[in-house]
Amino acid sequence: MPELPEVETVRVGLQRWAVGRTIRSVDLHGPRTVRRHAGGPGDFAARVTGRRIESAARRGKYLWLPLDSGEAVVAHLGMSGQFLAVAPDVADQPHLRARFRFADGPPELRFVDQRTFGGLLVDELTSGGGSPVPVSVAHIALDPIDPAFDRNGFAAALRRRHTGIKRALLDQTLISGVGNIYADEALWRARLHYDRATDSLRRADVERLLDAVDEVLRAAIRAGGTSFDALYVAVNGESGWFDRSLEVYGREGEPCSRCGAAIRREPFMNRSSFRCPRCQRAPAGRRPSAR
DNA sequence: AAGATCGCCTGCAGGC
DNA sequence: TGCCTGCAGGCGATCT
Numbered sequence: 087m088p089e090l091p092e093v094e095t096v097r098v099g100l101q102r103w104a105v106g107r108t109i110r111s112v113d114l115h116g117p118r119t120v121r122r123h124a125g126g127p128g129d130f131a132a133r134v135t136g137r138r139i140e141s142a143a144r145r146g147k148y149l150w151l152p153l154d155s156g157e158a159v160v161a162h163l164g165m166s167g168q169f170l171a172v173a174p175d176v177a178d179q180p181h182l183r184a185r186f187r188f189a190d191g192p193p194e195l196r197f198v199d200q201r202t203f204g205g206l207l208v209d210e211l212t213s214g215g216g217s218p219v220p221v222s223v224a225h226i227a228l229d230p231i232d233p234a235f236d237r238n239g240f241a242a243a244l245r246r247r248h249t250g251i252k253r254a255l256l257d258q259t260l261i262s263g264v265g266n267i268y269a270d271e272a273l274w275r276a277r278l279h280y281d282r283a284t285d286s287l288r289r290a291d292v293e294r295l296l297d298a299v300d301e302v303l304r305a306a307i308r309a310g311g312t313s314f315d316a317l318y319v320a321v322n323g324e325s326g327w328f329d330r331s332l333e334v335y336g337r338e339g340e341p342c343s344r345c346g347a348a349i350r351r352e353p354f355m356n357r358s359s360f361r362c363p364r365c366q367r368a369p370a371g372r373r374p375s376a377r
Numbered sequence: 378a379a380g381a382t383c384g385c386c387t388g389c390a391g392g393c
Numbered sequence: 394t395g396c397c398t399g400c401a402g403g404c405g406a407t408c409t
């Protein structure tokens with residue numbers, strides 16, 4: 087599932103395969119692909135055709151490609167979105183949603199998305215927090231590996247919140263880029279229970295958690311992300327291999343590498359949380375976690 | 378108004 | 394064997 091490390095791996099691939107190239111044409115398939123683009127498919131095509139891609143940028147789980155028009159193609163991979171650089175004679179993927187052809191010839195760039203939670207739009211850039219960011223991305227917080235990420239601000243926001251720490255980690259307006267997998271991994275590293283109240287955390291807890299988030303995201307980027315199946319691959323088609331380094335996610339019943347206790351899976355927010363029952367004790371008197 | 382939940386989508390695993 | 398249910402889960406919309 088694409089979280090920050092997977093999206094960053096895709097961004098590097100787009101830098102290699104798309105930046106500097108001029109879009110000759112684009113084909114869009116399916117009603118959901120550009121559902122967030124106000125002008126619809128025709129307007130999308132008109133805004134990108136003939137434009138040169140200047141760079142490849144990312145904040146949290148959003149990607150964008152600034153164009154020489156001053157606008158940018160914004161992409162979100164959702165649950166299963168992929169960008170693939172392929173030769174034109176490669177058979178269309180079953181869930182091909184968009185095809186970009188370039189003035190310099192092959193390879194073409196395809197956006198493929200099985201579950202259609204992802205999508206594309208063209209948007210204006212605005213100056214959000216110093217650096218230019220698409221209007222449609224400006225509502226999310228900086229991600230923790232951004233040099234401008236504000237640890238003091240994040241700690242203050244947690245003190246004002248009345249919710250559990252994992253809910254806060256998943257809230258993209260507080261800290262962006264963290265999803266279910268890396269939230270569980272970071273909480274394990276920081277020895278925190280997912281339902282620990284944000285307003286009960288001491289500053290040292292927050293620092294330990296942010297260090298853990300930073301470390302696990304950077305380690306996953308070095309590994310090219312986490313690939314459980316063919317739904318996540320890099321732009322060149324390669325899988326990531328961070329799944330071998332996961333300590334709790336998807337490891338129900340296996341021994342904790344620190345203490346040996348069996349990892350537990352528990353229902354949480356209509357999905358699952360994985361934790362070590364010994365290293366990550368349930369907070370006393372906590373509110374029952376909604377499921 | 379913040380916080381929690383819902384609906385969107387497809388493919389696959391597991392149970393009977 | 395084949396149908397059914399559950400699960401994966403990010404995010405915008407919608408509740409309370």
